Amino acid sequence: MTTPARTEATQKLGKAQYAYEWIKVQILEQAFTPGYRLVLANIAQTLGMSVVPVREAIRRLEAEGLVTFERNVGARVSMVDGEQYRYSMEALGILEGAATAQSAAHLTAKELAEARELNAKLEESLENFDPETFTAVNHQFHQILACRCPNQRLNDMIAVEWERLNHLRTSTFSFVPNRARASVNEHYQILHLIETHAPADAVEKAVREHRTATLRSYLNSRGTN
Amino acid sequence: MTTPARTEATQKLGKAQYAYEWIKVQILEQAFTPGYRLVLANIAQTLGMSVVPVREAIRRLEAEGLVTFERNVGARVSMVDGEQYRYSMEALGILEGAATAQSAAHLTAKELAEARELNAKLEESLENFDPETFTAVNHQFHQILACRCPNQRLNDMIAVEWERLNHLRTSTFSFVPNRARASVNEHYQILHLIETHAPADAVEKAVREHRTATLRSYLNSRGTN
DNA sequence: CCGCCGCAGATAATATACGATTTCGAATAA
DNA sequence: TTATTCGAAATCGTATATTATCTGCGGCGG
The missing domain is CATH 1.20.120.530 (GntR ligand-binding domain-like)
Structure with missing residues (x-):
């Protein structure tokens, strides 16, 4: 479905960038609701890439405050009070x-x-x-x-x-x-x-x-x- | 030299965190001056770790604006005007x-x-x-x-x-x-x-x-x- | 019946290996 | 002499493999 567009964008901007944008969209569109656990391997498989770029994307999202991260446990979409x-x-x-x-x-x-x-x-x-x-x-x-x-x-x-x-x-x-x-x-x-x-x-x-x-x-x- | 302290800190907080702090100190103490090129392999070897945590550290520093990053080229300490x-x-x-x-x-x-x-x-x-x-x-x-x-x-x-x-x-x-x-x-x-x-x-x-x-x-x- | 210990599954953290891209210099032709 | 192309070195990007850590559950002892 998104594959043709993806391969294109992937080549130009890199998979990490693509993963970053994809995850952000999921969060903004409520596909990933607050508290949702972002498992590296899952996302990597969904996007057809290895976990390394996904990891990087998640750390960037963490810096922006959209997800929280706990060492050796993982990331989840920020809870919002x-x-x-x-x-x-x-x-x-x-x-x-x-x-x-x-x-x-x-x-x-x-x-x-x-x-x-x-x-x-x-x-x-x-x-x-x-x-x-x-x-x-x-x-x-x-x-x-x-x-x-x-x-x-x-x-x-x-x-x-x-x-x-x-x-x-x-x-x-x-x-x-x-x-x-x-x-x-x-x-x-x-x-x-x-x-x-x-x-x-x-x-x-x-x-x-x-x-x-x-x-x-x-x-x-x-x-x- | 810093090895004993490092191994300790490394275990607790992870190598990525350690690399992040180390690089930041280098920048703040002018060991890495603006324009200095941060080469993954070099830093990794200096700190006795692989490039993966170093890469992550650098991306975090990028998010804070201490270094600039260019795809397929690398990171350097931010030029300051x-x-x-x-x-x-x-x-x-x-x-x-x-x-x-x-x-x-x-x-x-x-x-x-x-x-x-x-x-x-x-x-x-x-x-x-x-x-x-x-x-x-x-x-x-x-x-x-x-x-x-x-x-x-x-x-x-x-x-x-x-x-x-x-x-x-x-x-x-x-x-x-x-x-x-x-x-x-x-x-x-x-x-x-x-x-x-x-x-x-x-x-x-x-x-x-x-x-x-x-x-x-x-x-x-x-x-x- | 309750709490601690340890084992197994899941998952993140790191290492290593390979492929891709850029950069820069040297050789060549105009 | 200068522009251009080709190639090799450097370095980044990603994949795969290995190790470390956490979490939850089930058994054991109090």
């Missing part, structure tokens, strides 16, 4: 706030227009609401706003944190629909701040609070369930 | 500011006393100045202030960034002595803010600016050289 989701959201708010503030001054008119367009798409999608696409477009929106941040290190950290959140989110809850409307409005506010060249502090604060609000709404929704 | 140092400092300022602000409310009197003591030690050491110890104690100081941050994720990121900075710093410059005095004073200010229960914003801002100032002084000193 609500705390971890909270921590990552908070961290992302902090990083993204700072990055967006730095990026704001360098954004071109075209990029701002793109961002507006994306937010409009979000607004439309409020009708027949689909959490997955909403999340994806939302990600794009924030990515554009932060993309001109000259600090590459920050951007890297943000990327890692988004991946982590994708994992944690799908594992813990299916979204908070009520929040979507407010989120879109806050996006417009952020755009306004940037377009009117508001001080960097203000942009940073707005972005961070935007995320904090999402987090709060999540915590509330969990509390009342 | 001034930009990277700047980015990491900035990132650390952002993260540490937020973490310290969150931590402030939970710090015990004992911990604050410890912090004061460490800063006093820094003040003393201004006489016969030694950059290495200053840096180390400085790290401890900030670590204590942030240690009560409930967000474990933030703490992890900060730890990684400190390591990275240690690498970058020793590679690029030997410190800016003039800055040390101001740094100590700012530490006292930060302590004062925490002890008087200043708002979190204020603490965060102070810590971030503390680091920004260090960065500025570094950039200036480079500019006038």
